[in-house]
Amino acid sequence: MLEKRLSTERRHAPKKIAYNDLDLSNWKQYDDILTDSLWDIPSRERSAGHKLDYHGNCVPQILTQMLKRYTKAGETIVDFFLGSGTSAIESHRLDRRCIGIEIQPAMVDYVQEKIQELGADASTQIINADSSDKTWTGKKIRQALQETNLTHSQFAFLHPPYADIIRFSSLEKDLSNADSTEAFLEGFQRVAELAFEVLEKNRFAALVIGDKYTDGELIPLGFYCMERMNRAGFKTKSIIVKNMTGNEKGKGRTANLWRYRALAGGFYLFKHEYVMVFQKP
Numbered sequence: 001m002l003e004k005r006l007s008t009e010r011r012h013a014p015k016k017i018a019y020n021d022l023d024l025s026n027w028k029q030y031d032d033i034l035t036d037s038l039w040d041i042p043s044r045e046r047s048a049g050h051k052l053d054y055h056g057n058c059v060p061q062i063l064t065q066m067l068k069r070y071t072k073a074g075e076t077i078v079d080f081f082l083g084s085g086t087s088a089i090e091s092h093r094l095d096r097r098c099i100g101i102e103i104q105p106a107m108v109d110y111v112q113e114k115i116q117e118l119g120a121d122a123s124t125q126i127i128n129a130d131s132s133d134k135t136w137t138g139k140k141i142r143q144a145l146q147e148t149n150l151t152h153s154q155f156a157f158l159h160p161p162y163a164d165i166i167r168f169s170s171l172e173k174d175l176s177n178a179d180s181t182e183a184f185l186e187g188f189q190r191v192a193e194l195a196f197e198v199l200e201k202n203r204f205a206a207l208v209i210g211d212k213y214t215d216g217e218l219i220p221l222g223f224y225c226m227e228r229m230n231r232a233g234f235k236t237k238s239i240i241v242k243n244m245t246g247n248e249k250g251k252g253r254t255a256n257l258w259r260y261r262a263l264a265g266g267f268y269l270f271k272h273e274y275v276m277v278f279q280k281p
Contacts (some may be wrong), residue, residue, distance in 0.1 A: 013025065018202070019070055019071065019072070019154070019202070019203060019204065020068065020069060020070060020071060020072055021068075021072050021073060022068075022069075032068075033065065033068060033069060034065055037238065037239065037240050037241060038240070038241050039240055039241070039242040039243065039275070040243050041059060041061050041062075041242060041243060058083065058086045058087070058159045058208060059086075059242070060086050060089070060090050062206075062208060062242070062275055063086060063087050063090035063091075063157070064090060064094070066155070066157065066204075066206045066275075066277075067090060067091065067094050067096055067155070068094065070155055070203070070204040070206075070277075071096055071154055071155045072154070073094070073095040073096065074095060074096070074097070075096055075097070075154035075155065076096070076097040076098070076099060076145065076148065076150060076153050076154055076155075077091055077096060077097070077098050077099070077153060077154065077155040077156070077157055078098075078099045078100075078101070078141060078153040078155075078156050078157070078195070078198060078199075079098060079099070079100045079101065079157045079158075079159075080101050080131040080156065080157070080158050080160075080191050080194070080195055081101070081102070081131065081158060081159050081160050081161075081191075082100030082101055082102040082107070082108075082111060082126060083102065083107065083159065084107065084110070084111060084114075085100065085110075085111035085114055085115060085124075085126075087100060087157050088100050088111065088115055088120060088123075088124040088126070089114070089115070089118060089120065091120075091123060091124070092115070092118060092119075092120035092123045092124065095123075096123070097123045097124070097125075097148065098123065098124050098125070099124075099125050099126075099127065099141060099144045099145070099153065100124065100125070100126045100127070101126075101127050101129050101131045101137060101141070102126060102127070102128060102129075103128070103129065103130050103131070103169070103171055103173060103174055104128075104168065104169050104171065104174075105128055108126050108128045111126060112126060125144045125147075127140045127141065127144065130173040131190075131191045131194065132173065132175070132187045132188070132190040132191050132194075133173075133190075134190055134193060134194045134197070137194065138194050138197060138198065141153075141194075141198050142198065145198070152198055152199055152200035152201075152203075153198055153199055153200065153203075154199075154200055154203050155199075155203060155204060155205065155206075156195040156196075156198070156199045156203075156204075156205035156206075157205070157206050157208075158191065158192070158195060158205065158206070158207045158208070159207075159208040159209075160175055160188055160191065160207075160209065160225070161174070161175050161176035161184075162209065162210045162211075162212055162221060163175075163176070163178065163181060163184045163212055163219070163221055164176055164177070164178065164184070164212075165210075165212050173187075175187045175188060181214070181219055181221070181224070185224055185225070185228055188225055188228055189228040189231060189232060192225075192228055192229045192231070192232035192234070193232045193233075195232070196232045196233045196234060196280060199280045200280070201280055201281070202279065202280065202281070203279070203280055204237070204277060204278065204279050204280075205229070205234060205277075205278045205279075205280070206275060206276065206277055206278070207225060207226070207229060207274070207275070207276040207278065208273065208274070208275050208276075209221060209222045209225050209273065209274055209276065210222060210244075210270060210272070210273035210274065211270065213267060216265060216267075218267070222273070222274040222276070225276075226239075226276055229276070229278050233280065233281070234278035234279065234280060235278060235279050235280075235281060236276065236277075236278055237277040237278060237279050238276070238277040239274060239275075239276050239277075240274065240275040240276070240277070241272050241273075241274060242272060242273055242274070242275055243271060243272055244270065244271050244272060244273055
């Protein structure tokens with residue numbers, strides 16, 4: 001009887017993973033966690049403080065999936081391209097901490113106001129800096145981590161400009177102003193190297209990126225950036241293809257024009273972007 005009871009207890013004992021709060025002994029209950037490599041997200045989440053207020057901002061559902069899958073409550077993520085603060089809002093909602101790096105001073109002020117309204121200022125620290133400046137920005141990130149007695153973050157999130165598709169500012173160091181694809185990739189690699197340095201060993205990073213066309217040629221920006229993450233030391237774990245339909249801003253009215261251009265130019269319109277997952281050995 002004792003052996004039977006112990007066997008039953010072992011079967012029902014929580015089965016935990018080191019890097020998240022999921023209980024795999026009850027794995028069937030996690031219907032909300034996506035495990036397929038093709039994500040069809042109908043529209044961008046606009047509740048809980050999220051707004052469609054920034055051209056090129058990240059879809060909150062991506063952060064939801066990444067944080068639930070690769071972090072625990074109370075842990076700290078570093079977002080190297082904070083933008084309009086999607087990661088800060090979602091981190092607060094899921095009881096995580098966020099250190100966000102943003103190069104545009106105006107966006108820093110804007111996001112500060114948003115997180116204060118949401119009561120997320122205690123769980124968020126925003127640094128106005130260039131993520132590709134490994135020395136100065138790296139120092140600021142480490143200082144922010146030390147404030148909560150940490151030496152490294154538990155997750156890294158990178159949602160860079162898709163090269164020059166959208167010019168986000170007039171700042172010279174803004175990667176959207178890089179004068180060539182190679183210059184963009186060199187700058188991005190420095191960000192990847194910094195992400196690798198401040199991330200805890202065996203923990204994960206996510207890159208959200210898409211491709212682009214230049215002079216009638218497909219530039220596989222996503223795979224170029226993946227290769228730069230590998231150069232920085234990361235191992236590629238997964239490549240997820242996510243739809244863009246329903247998450248674009250201001251493109252619907254020109255769909256017919258783009259369809260004509262596609263037919264005339266021999267190319268296909270992008271309806272997808274990548275969510276690439278990496279691990280630091």
